[in-house]
Amino acid sequence: MTETTLPIINPLLCTRCSLCVTYCPEDALRMTDQGPAFNHPVTCTYCLDCEGLCPTGAIRAPLTVIWKDQSSNHN
Amino acid sequence: MTVELDQINAIPAFSSLLPETRLAISRRAFIRTLPIGNTLILEGAPAEYGYFILDGEVRALRMNPEGRIQVLARFSVGDPLNIISLLSKDQVNRATLETLSPVTLLALSAVDFSQLTSIYADFSSLLLQFFAERLTKITNLAADLSLYAVRARLARFLIELADLTPSPSGWTQDEIAAHIGSVRDVVGRLLRDFEAAGLIQRQRGQIILLDRQKLMAAAQDQDT
Ligand code: SF4
Ligand code: SF4
Numbered sequence: 554m555t556e557t558t559l560p561i562i563n564p565l566l567c568t569r570c571s572l573c574v575t576y577c578p579e580d581a582l583r584m585t586d587q588g589p590a591f592n593h594p595v596t597c598t599y600c601l602d603c604e605g606l607c608p609t610g611a612i613r614a615p616l617t618v619i620w621k622d623q624s625s626n627h628n
Numbered sequence: 629m630t631v632e633l634d635q636i637n638a639i640p641a642f643s644s645l646l647p648e649t650r651l652a653i654s655r656r657a658f659i660r661t662l663p664i665g666n667t668l669i670l671e672g673a674p675a676e677y678g679y680f681i682l683d684g685e686v687r688a689l690r691m692n693p694e695g696r697i698q699v700l701a702r703f704s705v706g707d708p709l710n711i712i713s714l715l716s717k718d719q720v721n722r723a724t725l726e727t728l729s730p731v732t733l734l735a736l737s738a739v740d741f742s743q744l745t746s747i748y749a750d751f752s753s754l755l756l757q758f759f760a761e762r763l764t765k766i767t768n769l770a771a772d773l774s775l776y777a778v779r780a781r782l783a784r785f786l787i788e789l790a791d792l793t794p795s796p797s798g799w800t801q802d803e804i805a806a807h808i809g810s811v812r813d814v815v816g817r818l819l820r821d822f823e824a825a826g827l828i829q830r831q832r833g834q835i836i837l838l839d840r841q842k843l844m845a846a847a848q849d850q851d852t
Contacts (some may be wrong), residue, residue, distance in 0.1 A: 561665050562665075563665045563667065566697075566724070604800060605813075608695065610699065610802075613665070613728075615833070616801070616835050617833060617834050618834075619835075621837065621838050623795070
């Protein structure tokens with residue numbers, strides 16, 4: 554995982570409802586013809602709000618589970 | 629197009645099949661590859677194919693009565709996909725399947741699948757084994773639900789994931805919730821509680837487990 558890890562959006566499951574774009578607290582997303590896209594990726598804090606809001610499961614924000622002594626290898 | 633026998637043998641459970649059954653599968657099956665984040669099948673559509681995962685991970689999603697998508701389960705190498713839909717009377721896909729990584733699948737059409745189950749008894753027995761395993765998982769989860777608090781089930785699953793080598797790919801809160809028999813909001817709340825209690829630390833895309841002893845103690849919590 555790095556500072557640029559971003560939620561993954563599956564355009565095939567997206568209905569373009571715009572909920573994620575509207576409610577992203579960091580204004581990181583914008584709507585395009587292909588569905589939501591990252592407008593300002595660096596502002597995304599990986600807060601998981603968009604994943605929880607999306608009614609169709611189109612957004613996925615996976616979390617890796619590791620022990621503390623492993624974390625230095627993953628940063 | 630036939631599939632190489634090597635690819636058939638790459639599915640561990642197929643090792644119990646007779647050589648002629650493996651040959652029959654190789655003559656009927658084909659390989660499908662999909663990139664990450666792709667939809668393999670859609671819930672409600674006619675069930676046309678069954679699959680076995682050769683490489684990669686897939687998750688099953690289903691629409692709940694409130695019209696929201698719910699994560700049902702995750703599948704990995706060796707697991708069969710869409711078999712229940714193919715064997716059901718109405719032959720409709722029970723769930724949407726989405727790839728969580730680049731995926732390679734062994735695919736069988738509904739017709740070929742039906743022929744294999746009626747001609748090759750060992751193939752049918754293998755499917756029964758798969759169903760028995762799934763049923764066992766569900767039974768174990770039901771037992772866990774009555775024995776352990778969701779807090780304990782979450783602590784146990786976090787330890788399990790962190791102990792796996794190599795580290796598995798990431799899990800979402802919905803996927804964790806589906807696996808431990810809970811819902812996303814509860815998992816989110818418990819992760820915040822664990823963090824406040826110094827058991828874990830969350831940072832971008834990671835859950836870092838800080839204290840094995842405290843997590844083990846939480847995993848024994850029987851207060852359901
Ligand atoms: S994870 Fe949070 S900050 Fe990033 S796009 Fe989604 S809602 Fe916005
Ligand atoms: S909330 Fe989901 S369905 Fe709606 S626009 Fe965003 S990704 Fe698409």
